[in-house]
Every structure is written in structure tokens, then in C-alpha cells.
Amino acid sequence: MKHQHKQIQADTDCCNTSHRNPTNVKHNEHPHNHEDDDGHNHDHDASDKSKLQLFLPAIVSFSLLVVGLVLDHLIHPTWFQGWVRLALYLAAYLPVGIPVLKDALYSISKGDIFSEFFLMGIATLGAFAIKEYPEGVAVMLFYAVGEVFQTLAVTKAKGNIKALLDQRPDEVTVLVNGMPQLAKAKTVAVGSIIQLKPGEKLALDGELISESAAFNTAALTGESKPDTKKKGNLVLAGMINLNTPSQLKVTAAYEDSKLSKILELVQNATTQKSTTELFIRRFAKVYTPIVVFLALSICLLPYFFVANYVFVDWLYKALIFLVISCPCALVISIPLGYFGGIGAASRNGILFKGGNFIDILANIKQVVMDKTGTLTAGVFKVQQATILDGFDRTELLKWVNALESNSTHPVATAIRNFVGEVDHSVTLHEVEEIAGHGLKASINGKPFLVGNFRLMDKFNISYNKALSDVIYTVIAIAYDGKFAGYLTIADNIKPDAPRAIKLLQQLGINVTMLSGDKTSVVNDVAKQLGIKQAFGDLLPEDKVEKVKELKNRGLGVAFVGDGVNDAPVVALSDVGIAMGGLGSDATVEAADVVVQDDMPSRIPVAIQISKQTKRIVWQNIALAFGVKAIVLILGAGGLATMWEAVFADVGVALAAILNAVRIQRMEF
Template identity: 65%
Template sequence: MKSEDNKLLFFAPAIISFLMLMLGLGFDHVFPQDWFQGWSRIAWYAIAYLPVGLPVLKAAWGSILKGDVFSEFFLMGIATIGAFAIGEYPEGVAVMLFYSIGEVFQGMAVRRAKTNIKILLDQRPDVVTVIEGNLTKEIQASAAEIGDVLQLKPGEKLGLDGELLSERSSFNTSALTGESKPATKEKGSQVLAGMVNLNKVALVKVTAAFHDSKLSRILELVQNATAQKAPTELFIRKFAKIYTPIVVYLAIAICFIPFFFVDDYDFSDWLYRALIFLVVSCPCGLVISIPLGYFGGIGAASKNGILFKGSNFLDSLAEIDEVVMDKTGTLTEAVFQVQEVHFEPGFEGSKILHFVNALESKSTHPIASAIKAHVGELDPEVVLDDVEEIPGQGLRATAEGKELLVGNFKLMDKYAVSYDIDISRIVFTTVAFAYDGEFAGYLTISDTIKADSQQTVERLNSMNVGITMLSGDKSSVVQAVAEKLGIANFFGDLLPEDKVEKFKRIKADKGKVAFVGDGINDAPVIAISDVGIAMGGLGSDATIETADVVIQDDNPHKIPIAILIGKKTKQIVWQNIGFAFGIKVLVLILGALGLATMWSAVFADVGVALLAVLNAVRIQYMKFG
């Protein structure tokens, strides 16, 4: 009911003006009144004009004080006041009335788009339950502090980011990722604001303040996304600043120049034509509907779990010729399992594995989780010193005073560790290890291809978008994944700097190129791509900061959806531009020739603006999946 009252409040000035206009037209043509003449008639229409005209005139004056004389408000003001000046009072009221209604609808469309995004993302409760000793109390979520322990009942939403203290709990994460399948979290796992507890009471320790949660940052990101304007949007704004004064001078020319060339020149007739010209030429439909089109595209993407950092990236993604993808975490699950363990003679396998497990625990790579799952919990007696990460190769440390190396065979080569292994015959990802300068053995790990990867490749191919896969994984693994998915271009055994060089060559050959990666390791390539797309952005703060587009879950199928939304947004924006210009030019010509009325001008301005806004809004209701 409150929402309906707000809508009526928005339309109240228009309703008052409309009723007075209808009564005035009735007094003029249906049931004439003796008193409705002269100054009383003028006063009636002037009062009818004020509710809708006064805000526009105030806005025009405010723009003039800021140095922006030729605003749309100025155009509407002089056009309608001019109509009063030549005695066309009903038309003056009608033009401003319909303009005002159009502005209300446009404002409502923008508010609806923003509200939809906010409702979609800001799923946090206002109140949370905090445990203090043996008691619980409810406080404002914004008042909770880092370290507080929250009690989360079944069906409740988590208000802040935190660490799960309970042994296990299932959460609905759809508000964050768009993924309907519940996620089961183990003790120590990160849980995020907006997740819904599903089965039993859970305890969560707060790890980030209310305003620092990932959900807050993403919400701010989307709401501020229009700060980075698309080229089309920037062009229209610049165009309007040049176009509007030209139109005013042309209207003056239409009014006065015919005096020197027309024998039966009638000032009122030519002023009326000039006023029609002014009303038609008002660029409000373009200036408002185009940003709304881009905002609608950002909103549609958000509904699909895709976050654009600016409308310019919608345009860029619409023109992408090639998508370059990382393998692990993008096309594959990044959930590894140890397949085979091989030790060289003379090494105690159990001891070496515990060393490897301890060193890999210092890494965030998914391989570390696979090794831990295979070996078990860390051995508390294993102490590592001088731990060092070698980018793209592995880890180095000192264990019991001796050098320990864990990584790929490039790491073995770097430290001149000799081995008698034909690595070309090993298909799976290989983790080699050396101890005290001697090759100790290796283990193999395999990853599984995501269920939607095949569909992603097929859909990109159907859109005539090329695909290249780059990976630091060994070439045999990359080849096996590429062949299974039908990707013709692929490169493996790439260090971060190799990826950058390879990407530069692809970009030089293919035109506009997007890069899809799953974290901070891909930042150098994301930095030089036309559009950087981050997979699983909720898992990495750095990803949210560096990427242009963030896919909230790890679903690769969102990549073609993001491209489609970019293409559809651009299509709608250009439809609005073509439609608005076409109608306006036609009515401008008719108005200058005296063949169009003020009512035609109203349609060409307000009607076109409304249709353009409705066209822009419809993208939010399209299905792209």
C-alpha cells in the first residue's frame, strides 16, 4: 500500500493539471461558460500549468545558474510559455503535462532498475543474534564487531561475513551466486552475508565488518557501475550539449527569417511553428533512455549472477572476437584428486609425503587441498623454514636443515635436480618433489571438466566467438581437456609471463579479446585484455578489484550469457537512437513547413521518450540462459 501511495504522490501534480485541463477544454468546447473568457480563462490555464510547469522552470533556472543554458528544461519552458504568449493556452498546458508524465515514468523506470538490483543483492537482515557467554541477544547487524559469535537458526540469513564454527552446515547461496544447489560448509569455512542457513543452528564468528562484507562491496560496485560510461552514452551527452543551442537558434530563424521572404508573413503562425520545432527537438528521450538502457543491461546481468563494473564493458563485450580462457577453475572444477604416487628408491615415502603436505599447505592452489585429502592432517612435528614460492613452478623450503622442493619439473630443472622420468608419457598434472638436492619422486593429480564447459564452448562457437585456452598446466593435460571440449587453440606449460606474451600475440591477430581467469594469478593478463572476466569472484577480493566483469559463481556458461547481454543492450540502445532521431526529424520538417501541430510535437518528444524508455526497460525481463 505504501508503494501505491508513493506512486500517487509522484503523479499528484500531473493529476491536478490534467483535471484542470479537461475542465478548461470542457468550458471551451462542450459546455461553454460566460465567465470563462479573457483573464479568467488565462488564469485558469495558468493555474493548471503551474503544478507541472513550475518544477521544470525551476530546473531550467538552476541549470542556467550553473552555466547550462540550453537544457531540455529550458527548451520545454520557452516552448510552453511561448504557446501561452500566442494564446494557445490548452496546448501549452498539455505539452508540459505530457512532458511531466514522461519524466515521472522515466524516473520510476530508473528507480525500478536500481531497486531490482538492490533487492537482488542486498539480502542481509537488519538484526543478528550475538552469543555473549551463555546468553543471546539481538543487535543491529551494523553494530556487530569482528570476533563476535553469531547464532544462525534454520531459515535465517547471515548478516555478515564470517567463519563457520559449527562442524558442518548447509547454506542456500543463490542470493550471491545464482546457484540453486545448496552448499555444504565445513568447520573453518568462509561463509558470506546473504547466505541462508538450511538445516540446523549454526555458529559463525564475524570476520569482516558489516560495510566491509563482500556483499556490501558487490552492491556498491553494481550501484556505481554507471559511473563508467559507454562510448555511445558519452557521445549522446556531448551531442546534446552541441545540438540543443543549434536547435534554439534554428527555432529563432524559423520565427523571424520568413519575414524577409514571405509576402503574407504572420508572426503568430511562424512563432507557433518555431515552438513546435523546439518541443520536438528536445533530446530528453535520448538523454534519459540511453543511460537507462545500459543500466537495464547491468541489472539483467546482475539477475544472472554477472557483475559489470561499468556500462562501457557492456559495449566492449558486445564486440568481442575471441575469448581466451584459463583452464583450472574456469573450464575445470579445480577439485583435484591424487591418482598415483611414485617414490624413488632410498626415500621413506611416508616422511616425504608429510613434508610435501606441510609445504603445499602454504599454497592456495587447489592442488594443496588434493594432497591434504590424500595424506591427511598436517604432522605437527614437521617444521619448515625459509618457505619461498617460485611463481609458475612451485615451492621451496628447508625441512630438518635440508632443501625441500615441491612443484613441477621446471622447478627441478631450475635447481639442477636430475631425474630419469619421461614426463611426456604422464598425462595427468604432475607434482614432483626433491629432498636434499635429490629427486625423491612425484604424484599425479587429475581435475574434472565442469558440466557446463561443453555447452559454453558450443554456444560461443555458435556466436562466432573464437576460443583459446591458456594454462600453466602441462601440455598433455591441456591437450586432453581441449580435445574433449572441442577447443582448437590451446597452449600449456605457460608461466605467468608466458601467458602475457601469448595473449599479446592473440590480441594482435584476433582483434577484441576477453580473458577469463579465476584469480589473482591471472591479473597480468586481465590487465592487458579488452575485457577481463573473473570466475568465482566471491572467493577473491583481488579479483573483484581487478576484473571488469565478475561472474559470481564458477559457471562458465555465464560467459556467453554476458556477451549476449552486452549485444542485446547495444542493440536496444541503437534502436532507441534510430527511432528517436527518425521520428524527430520527420516531425521537425513537418513543423517547419506548418504541417504539424503542437500535439504532434508532444508525441515526437514525450511519446518517443516513453517508448524508448519502455524499450530500454524490457531487457531486464529477458531470459538469456
């Protein structure tokens, strides 16, 4: 089973199309890929072949088997016996049997004797040895058909993901001295200006230079509704221009685009195996040799205990036992189930970095969420700027804008929108970002502070304590050791945040909100969303302590965040979930699950997909063990023939495969 498992992993571990033709198996150690000039992989495999080509060996085998059965049971010609009968059934066996026997020899040469191919080989050759030719052909034929269905299922799962994600054009239109020129997307440098016509798909991340344009964002978010971008907004590779010719300045190289990173995440997702998959891998390595030795015992031991021992009869029973016991349904369907779950999540704008996180998320009882950028839009707007007497309002705001331009926080964008473009003539020295507090610099040799009231307290700046009661977020300003004024900034709750909290609560999951924002603001947002437990005024290390407290209670904890300061707590939680659209690269890197479109309602969807995936996997395990146990009991009593054994093996495998791919068609 080990070799078979490796091949299934090869299918699911890389989002390239399977090299595996079930009736002509290519070993994963000998891939036949090549890469063309644009870096795309082109595999010569099942996805490039028609279904007729895949099924052709099985069709030939089935046709000859039917001819043999008609001659055996209906026509009864005198010539159809001896070597003629053997030759016909051998011709039926070879199209489907040779590839499996070759794989059995190959796995033996690699030290893996007890593979699935070895089991099928000795079972079918044994049937030929005792002249049960039709059963030998049937076992291998149905096994081959099962493998074709498995390949089609895996290919479809991978095709769904690739069709959803990677449809970038290979060429883009670059403006060189105002003149459009076609160029390979991989060669376009950061800072180049590219032109995008209506209906064209963007190949590179870029900043919109045109005043506005509408884009279909389905490739990254799973949502096909138009998203209108304004001048200066970031437009990501994979988005489709809908309405007007647009110009963009490239902000990231081809291989560094968001879509490239998403593809890399999906390609690597199944390298992280779930607990169930790892168990089945270990189980198969122990189980298969036990099955072989039990079959030998069934064949040989009765010689010492049965008076009228007939070798052929007991060999037949041993062969039935081998076919029934083959665990291919488990080894095929379980990885396929997790791959289907990862594919279903990708279709809904959610990226799992591994099947193990599906298992963990399915058992989560506590979701901890950051506020800004997660439950609120993270798009701030300055409501009011209050500057105290004795300070130059225009100059002070110009300084604030220049200092905030060193921050990646959405507040910086709000201030720039309020004040205007950054004045680069402002000379800042010793610029420092103090996590959870704000920014510090030196202007004209004097300290300049912009941040929350914790920053003021840290540097012993006195201010009116009543400002702490303002519901809006307050950005405090101090210069030369004196409180200089403040900005009030408001953020809006995301439209789907209330629905997300409601769905999580319906799933029986506790929701806690943590934020570095003022407690009054945090409590107001929590009240609007129906969150019962919320904490504000937290530093990054305070968030870590809160999550540790929850984990110490024995609760499975998922943390959802988007900022750089969320990366430590994302990494600490059982499952870290990052908002991948607005979220920082550090948080996305640390996370186990990435929500591509920043919609909090994706979180309960991710949990539902996890629960459904795990349910399907355990259904397949129960089905495989249940049916095989029943048929083994019948076989032990002499009531099961090779045909029942074929059903117990291939029939259950097909049923498990169909059940595993079901999740890809579900709506969440």
C-alpha cells in the same frame, strides 16, 4: 541538456533510490540522504512514495485541462474568456510547470543555460504568450508524465538489483561464552562465533563450524538451488540457511564481505560510461544551443523574406520546432538501457564494472580461458603418492603439507585433505612461491622443492622424463638436490563447461584455453570440451604473450581466469572476466566483469546480455531521430501542430523508456 543528463547519471551512477520526483525535481547537488546507525542509506524519493503521489500533480493538471477543453469546444459559455480562461489554464499549468521552471532557473544559475528545462520552459511560456493555452499545458503535462515513467523505470531497475543483492540482516546472534547474544552485524569482530537458525540469512562471511548445512545462494549466484556446505567450507553473506541450526566463525568484517564488495561494484558500475553514452553527452551539449538558435531563426528571419509576415504564426512554428527537437528521449533512454543491462546481468550472477564493458563485450570475437578453476572445478584430489626409496614417506608428506599451506592454489587443499591437518611443528625457512613453478623452502638447512617439472628443471633436479606423459597433474618433490617422489592430482571438468563452450561457438566466438598445467592434461581437457586451440606449460608471462598475439590480429579479446597469476593477463585483455567465487581478490580487482558463481556458462550469457543491451540502445537512437525527423519535416511544411510535437518528444521518450526496461524482463 547537461543538467538533465547529470540527473539521469545521478540516478544510475549510485544504486541508491532516485531523489528525483519528476514533478518536483531535487537537484543532484543537494541530496537529501542520511545514514542511520547501520550504515544503510534511506532516501526520501520516488521509491518511498506511492504511484498516486507521483502522478498527483499530473492528475490535477490533466483534470483542469479537460475542463478547459470542454468549456472551449463543447459548452462555449460567454464568461469563459479573457482572464477567466487564462486563470483556468494557468491553474492547470502550474502543478507541472513550476518544478520545471525552477530547474531551468537553477541550471541557468549554474551556467547551464541550454538545458532541457529551459527548452520546455520557453516552449510552453511562448504558447501562453500567443494564447495557445491548451497546447502550453499539454506540452508540460505530457513532459511531466514522461518524467514519472522514467523515474518509475529507474527505481524499478535499481530496486531489482538491491532486492537481489542487499537483504542482509542488521543483527546477528553471537555466541559469547556459549551464550547467544544479539549484536549489530557491523560491530562483530573477525573470529567471533555466530549462530544461524534455519530460514535466517547470513550477514557476514564465515567458515562453517557445524558438520554440514544447506544454503540458498541466490543473492550471490542468481541460483536458488540448495548448496550443501561441509565443515570448514566458506559461507558468504547473503546466503540463507535452509535446514539445520549452524555455527560459523566470522572470517571477514561486515564491510569486507563478498556481498559488500559486490554491492560496491554495482553501485560504481555506471560511473564507467559507454562510448555511446559519452557521445550523447557531447552531442547534447552542442545540439541544444543549436536548436535554440534555429528556433529563433525560424521565428525572426522570415520577417525579411515573407511578404505577409505574421509574428504570432512564426513564433508558433518556432515553438513546435523547439518541442520536437528536444533530445530527452536519447538522454533518458540510453543511460537507462545500460543500467538495465547491468541489472539483468546482476540478476544472472554477473557483475559489470561499467557500461563501457557492455559495449566492448558485445563486440568480442575471441574468448581466452584459463583451465583450472575456470573450466575445471579447481577441486583437486590426490590420486597417488609415490615416494622414492631412501626418503621417509610420512615425514616427506608432512613437509609437503606444511609447505603447501603457504599457497592459495587449490592443490594445497587437495594435499591437506590427503595428508591431514598441517603439522605446525615443521620448521620452514626461506619460504618462497615461484610463480608458475611451485614452492621453495629450506628444511634442516637443505633446499626443499614442491611444484611442477619446470621447478625441477630450474634447480637442475634430474627425474624420470616419462613422468611428463602422465595425464594427471603431477606435483614433483625434491629434497637436498635429489628427486624424492611425486603426487598425482586430478581435477574435474565443471558440469556446465561443455555447454558454455558450445554456446560461445554458436555465438561465432573463437575459444582458446591457456594453462600452466601440463600440456598432456590441457590437451585432454580441450578434447573433452571441443576446444580446438589449447596451450599448456605456460608461465604467467607466456599467457600475457599469447593474449598479445591475439590482440595484434585485431581481435577483441576477453580473458577468463581466477588465480593470482591470471591478474596481469586479465588486466591486459580488452575485457577481463574473473571467476569471483573461487577466484583470488587480485583477479577480481583487475577484472572488468565478475562471474559470482564460477559457472563458465555465465560467460555466453554476459555476451548475450551485452549484445541485447547494445541492440536496444541503438533501437532507441534510431527511433528518436527517425520520428523527430519526420515530424520536423511536417512542421516545416506547416502540417504539424503542437500536439504532434508533443508526440515526437514525450511519446518517443516513453517508447524509448519502455524499450530500455524490456531487457530487465528477458530470460537469458
